[in-house]
Amino acid sequence: MNTMPIYFRNTPVTEPFTFDSIGNNWIQDQMNRPKGYPKYHYLQTEKGRGILKVQGKKYTLNPHEGLLIAPFIPHFYYSSDTSWQTTFITFTGTIESSISQLLDNRQIIFVEKELGIQLGAIISQMVENYETHPEDSLSISMDCYRILMHLSNGIHTQDLMKEPLYQRYVAPVIREIERHYDQNLTVQSLSRQVYITPQYLSRLFQKFLGCSTYEYLTTYRINKAKEYLMLHQRMEVQEIAGKTGFLDTSHFIAMFRKQTGVTPLEFRKIN
Template sequence: MKRRIPIITESDRLLPYYLVDVGSSWNQEHIVRPDGYLYQWIQCIEGEGELLTEGKTYRIKEGMAMLLLKGTPHEYYAISPSWIVDWIVFDGQQVEPFLRQTAGTQSSGALYVLRPDILLSKIQHLLDIQQSEGNLKGIQCSSVIYSLLTDIVQYTSIHPNHSAIHLNNKLKPLFDYIDQNFSRPLTLEVMAEITGVTPQHLCTVFKKTTNVRVFQYINSVRIKKSKELLLQNPQMQIKEIAYLTGFEDANYFCTVFKNLEQISPNQFRKLQLKIRK
């Protein structure tokens, strides 16, 4: 078992993220905190445990982790003979906005981890920094904690195989299909068949993965292609460019273009060609 408790200076507390405690290969004891604690990431290595928080009970086993928010009452304990975990305790001015706004995390709970090795390597890196000599440990740890938080966004989910990376990989055939067929009519039914899910589930997964609706994404691809045609073919009419990029109606094409680019296709062409002279 390894554990390092850094000396936290006033300058450390001004960092966006700072380390409070870190441990690895820890045989987790029974913890009860009725008033909560700081932010914690506790990742299961071996065995099983239970987490009680916010009126819910979660079973935590290998391939899973707990993310506990600051000030949230909780209790956790082993339910197997031993429960081995790696963990960090952290805080900082940017932790809450990152978790709530960027990660969309509103409550403490259990998460499935798609790539446990990536997150565990960050915990080991924090231990290595604390064991090293130097005056920049606080800044170095801040950087690693931010990296670990971005990994949590990419490689974890509340359901198995629903992490951002997994969903993005699942949608890759669809991204390729849209890129190759943007000029043709694209239906939700065909796109769902390519992805191997129902149309309704495709809409849900696509929005979760890209943060935009599927047809918004298609329009963005079409407008990107139209910008290329506008500049490559200065004499080509707008209605022809609209048709070549999958828009049946030139007026609708102009409306979508202006919504995305804040100027009309003609204005865009004139401005860019003037800049290039």
């Protein structure tokens, strides 16, 4: 296996999102792009430390910290350590033009360590999967979408983490949902974990995220169900319901239809 894997797309673009280039364990050289890069470009430190200058600002990228840069934004980066090792991905796809809207038209997004660990793991898994199954374009597209959604969510989370009530009550509940969405979570059990009433927790979710705790939990589970439906074509709907925390298949189908307008099987056919 290549110790410094890097791959460039060499087939026609047929998926909504995919990579134009991707790599990890990369010994990063100095790079000066006075006209920017033509794609959305995410660069993250694995080891060492790098300096990135863009739009008059200087960013220090410590391990697991990263920066997403929009197309054609001039930038310059270099190592501030003996060796700077990076992970990176650039994005393309049939709906590439929608990325800016997905990211609130941000030209620069700084990624802190906690999110960077998640993104680095996804990119590393993508590289490993591409080495063994380069034809699996659907899985690649889903992973690219996951990265973009993490970046989109990270925009709002960075601002919200400045809010004491969000940090104390809402953020721990979101982490619990992300880790254990497949288990028998309820608004009551989640609120007990942060020692407040279910009603107050839902008011906080509504204030900061625009939805109730139950709506957030259900939406997260439905999004996970979409991944199962697309990536595991032979998995039964009943099994997907169980894997995403729904105890009753009929309830799962009803909630899925309410959120998406179609049944799980119709969603699978469409996609």
